[in-house]
Amino acid sequence: MRLSRRGLLRAGLAPAAAAALxxxxxxxxxxxGSTGRNMVLWYWSGGLSDTVVKNARARYGSTVNLQAIQxxxxxxxxxxxxxxxxxxxxxxAGLKGEDMASYLPNADQFVDLRTLGADTYKSRYLSWKWDQxxxxxxxxxxxxIDCGPVAHLYQYDVFRKAGLPYEPDDVSKELNxxxxxxxxxxxLRKRVPGASLLTDVNAVFDNVVNQGSERYVDRDRxxxxxxxxxxxxxxxxxxxxxxxxxxxxxNGTPDQLSAVEDGKLPSQLGAxxxxxxxxxxxxxxxxxxRVADMPVRPxxxxxxxxSITRACREPEQAFRLITWMLDANNQAQGYVDAGLFPxxxxxxxxxxxxxxDPFFGGQVTTDVFGPAAQRIAVAYNSPFDIALGQPVKDxxxxxxxxxxxxDKAWSDAMSKCRRIAEHLGVSH
Amino acid sequence: MATVPALxxxxxxxAEIPAVQPRKGLRRYWHLYxxxxxxxLLFLAFGxxxxxxxxxxxxxxxxxxxxxxxxxxSQYRYLVGDSDFxxxxxxTVVIWALATFPMIFLAMVTAVMLNSxxxxxxxxxxxxxxxxxxxxxxxxxxxxxxxxxxxxxxNALLQAVGLDQVAWLNTPWGIKVAIAxxxxxxxxxxxxxxxxxxxxxxxxxxxxxxxxxGAGPVQTFFRVTLPLLRPTLLFVLVVSTVTGxxxxxxxxxxLQNTANxxxxxxxxxxxxxxxxxxxxxxxxxxNDFGYGAAVAxxxxxxxxxxxxxxxxxLQRRDEA
Numbered sequence: 001m002r003l004s005r006r007g008l009l010r011a012g013l014a015p016a017a018a019a020a021l022x023x024x025x026x027x028x029x030x031x032x033g034s035t036g037r038n039m040v041l042w043y044w045s046g047g048l049s050d051t052v053v054k055n056a057r058a059r060y061g062s063t064v065n066l067q068a069i070q071x072x073x074x075x076x077x078x079x080x081x082x083x084x085x086x087x088x089x090x091x092x093a094g095l096k097g098e099d100m101a102s103y104l105p106n107a108d109q110f111v112d113l114r115t116l117g118a119d120t121y122k123s124r125y126l127s128w129k130w131d132q133x134x135x136x137x138x139x140x141x142x143x144x145i146d147c148g149p150v151a152h153l154y155q156y157d158v159f160r161k162a163g164l165p166y167e168p169d170d171v172s173k174e175l176n177x178x179x180x181x182x183x184x185x186x187x188l189r190k191r192v193p194g195a196s197l198l199t200d201v202n203a204v205f206d207n208v209v210n211q212g213s214e215r216y217v218d219r220d221r222x223x224x225x226x227x228x229x230x231x232x233x234x235x236x237x238x239x240x241x242x243x244x245x246x247x248x249x250x251n252g253t254p255d256q257l258s259a260v261e262d263g264k265l266p267s268q269l270g271a272x273x274x275x276x277x278x279x280x281x282x283x284x285x286x287x288x289x290r291v292a293d294m295p296v297r298p299x300x301x302x303x304x305x306x307s308i309t310r311a312c313r314e315p316e317q318a319f320r321l322i323t324w325m326l327d328a329n330n331q332a333q334g335y336v337d338a339g340l341f342p343x344x345x346x347x348x349x350x351x352x353x354x355x356x357d358p359f360f361g362g363q364v365t366t367d368v369f370g371p372a373a374q375r376i377a378v379a380y381n382s383p384f385d386i387a388l389g390q391p392v393k394d395x396x397x398x399x400x401x402x403x404x405x406x407d408k409a410w411s412d413a414m415s416k417c418r419r420i421a422e423h424l425g426v427s428h
Numbered sequence: 429m430a431t432v433p434a435l436x437x438x439x440x441x442x443a444e445i446p447a448v449q450p451r452k453g454l455r456r457y458w459h460l461y462x463x464x465x466x467x468x469l470l471f472l473a474f475g476x477x478x479x480x481x482x483x484x485x486x487x488x489x490x491x492x493x494x495x496x497x498x499x500x501x502s503q504y505r506y507l508v509g510d511s512d513f514x515x516x517x518x519x520t521v522v523i524w525a526l527a528t529f530p531m532i533f534l535a536m537v538t539a540v541m542l543n544s545x546x547x548x549x550x551x552x553x554x555x556x557x558x559x560x561x562x563x564x565x566x567x568x569x570x571x572x573x574x575x576x577x578x579x580x581x582x583n584a585l586l587q588a589v590g591l592d593q594v595a596w597l598n599t600p601w602g603i604k605v606a607i608a609x610x611x612x613x614x615x616x617x618x619x620x621x622x623x624x625x626x627x628x629x630x631x632x633x634x635x636x637x638x639x640x641x642g643a644g645p646v647q648t649f650f651r652v653t654l655p656l657l658r659p660t661l662l663f664v665l666v667v668s669t670v671t672g673x674x675x676x677x678x679x680x681x682x683l684q685n686t687a688n689x690x691x692x693x694x695x696x697x698x699x700x701x702x703x704x705x706x707x708x709x710x711x712x713x714x715n716d717f718g719y720g721a722a723v724a725x726x727x728x729x730x731x732x733x734x735x736x737x738x739x740x741x742l743q744r745r746d747e748a
Contacts, residue, residue, distance in 0.1 A: 106493040383715065401636075
């Protein structure tokens with residue numbers, strides 16, 4: 001037996017080369033979507049209820065092998081990359097609400113859910129939420145998961161001590177305009193030393209913009225961020241700063257959390273999911289909070305969708321799965337498991353949403369969030385909205401944090417927007 | 429094992445061939461090329477092709493999903509006039525300078541001390557090396573607390589010596605200093621180890637000679653150690669420049685907040701928005717992949733420029 005090194009190398013190399021070639025060859029045949037009975041579902045941590053996913057797997061197990069995968073990190077960029085790569089595309093993909101605008105122009109990458117009979121389900125869902133999943137050409141790509149109605153979260157005892165209305169009904173009724181809300185903030189600052197109404201000016205600006213039925217770019221690809229609705233939000237934010245109603249803290253930092261805990265930031269305009277942030281971030285404030293309506297009208301912040309991609313080989317089966325996972329019962333379960341506020345009004349009456357919440361002093365928070373979810377205005381969400389909204393948000397932050405002159409900041413924001421609009425081919 | 433035919437052929441056959449006729453390199457040495465090919469294939473797939481594609485992309489408009497649209501030079505034309513991009517270059521350079529120069533100084537001092545340490549030499553080396561293999565994200569989260577306004581360690585120290593609190597993560601200079609401190613902390617030990625390797629190549633006789641000539645420790649350092657460390661210094665400087673100019677995770681994690689705002693905006697006044705952060709914002713927030721690619725090439729040019737400056741600076745002194 002002669003075993004030379006070279007011979008061994010050669011013997012080893014041939015299979016390696018064959019494997020490499022084989023790999024390349026099979027590489028050419030990578031399936032676009034899944035194969036066999038597999039049905040791949042992409043979502044993110046907390047995007048769907050684990051219980052519902054588990055039940056769906058059991059319920060449809062005889063026909064499909066549902067593989068629900070939680071994708072970590074930057075979800076949208078991973079989904080886009082996979083779809084652009086045209087390989088191993090999930091059959092069902094979660095779409096985050098804030099990313100919807102960027103998917104809608106590419107509606108041809110998804111199955112139009114109307115062709116699968118989505119319209120028969122329409123009446124069971126919030127109409128504005130339903131419309132958000134529909135592209136300009138009328139095709140429907142997103143099936144509603146949850147929504148994020150914004151309400152006024154406040155600390156009962158602090159409001160009481162400051163001589164403000166403190167029962168949820170009274171707060172809703174009496175702090176129903178921005179002027180009254182701001183006046184309450186001034187009174188709060190006088191009665192409770194060191195307290196501020198809100199964390200930063202963006203809390204005012206973003207919420208006022210979200211309340212409206214228009215944003216930064218309209219359907220005709222025209223920049224409207226210089227118009228009255230944005231200017232109004234800007235002026236209110238500047239006013240909040242001028243009347244010293246906002247703190248100099250940064251959202252989510254230890255400083256801000258401790259101010260919340262000490263009752264120095266006893267008020268927040270937060271979406272339904274913000275209640276879970278509070279429970280995690282400042283658990284010691286349990287029982288001190290209440291929920292009331294936010295000033296003027298409710299807004300929406302967040303909420304996502306499920307879609308069926310073009311690569312899905314069994315759209316009907318996928319659609320059956322989706323509609324079951326997102327029916328009123330399962331959405332109620334999603335609320336319990338993951339804080340996903342249902343987009344199905346029928347859920348609001350179910351036991352899971354009627355439980356008194358000890359964190360909110362035994363209040364049934366659905367009494368506020370539920371009606372709020374049904375009164376939200378739909379705003380057109382352009383794919384250029386993020387690019388053209390960011391300069392305005394950045395400049396209002398400069399006013400709030402760095403003390404920049406508001407007029408200068410506004411004109412800087414507008415000139416930057418015009419420049420970006422030109423670059424993106426948005427008229428102004 | 430006569431069943432294995434490959435082993436039966438005597439390798440002598442290969443050796444005879446050159447005598448007959450010199451074969452073409454590829455045919456003769458293919459197995460050698462095959463042996464080194466994995467690196468080149470991987471580099472091709474994950475290095476060269478993406479780089480080439482980003483160049484191609486920079487002449488297009490693309491939202492990442494739909495069809496690409498030819499844009500000619502317009503992305504680059506916009507880049508040249510984009511004040512945000514220029515601001516991000518300035519921000520990056522300031523943070524780089526604030527981080528790199530103290531870092532090199534501290535690394536040098538540490539290396540000299542490590543070099544003369546007698547006991548626990550390896551324990552020190554490991555301890556100094558650890559920060560560089562720690563996840564930036566974890567480090568940034570810790571530094572976020574260290575620099576927090578009311579409960580941060582830094583402000584506690586400032587107050588202990590009777591100074592006022594600074595809202596580090598909410599003021600333009602505070603943000604830059606915080607990011608630079610993080611980078612300094614993370615890379616000092618790593619570079620100290622490199623300097624240490626450089627120090628140990630300096631022959632002992634030179635120090636002996638210096639001592640005999642009556643040079644003190646300071647003089648020895650500046651006349652013997654430093655000149656002989658120049659190649660190491662060049663290496664450290666170039667590597668720190670290339671990494672420092674591409675800082676991304678540090679500002680991203682340090683300045684992100686829980687509100688669903690852009691995580692790439694770099695804090696108030698964009699004070700911490702480095703070039704790479706700006707690239708991410710344009711590409712992934714705005715879905716403007718074409719412009720993002722152009723920004724990436726802009727970053728490439730800036731890094732090349734700085735590397736050349738570094739190199740020339742240290743090269744010229746060598747000639748003099």
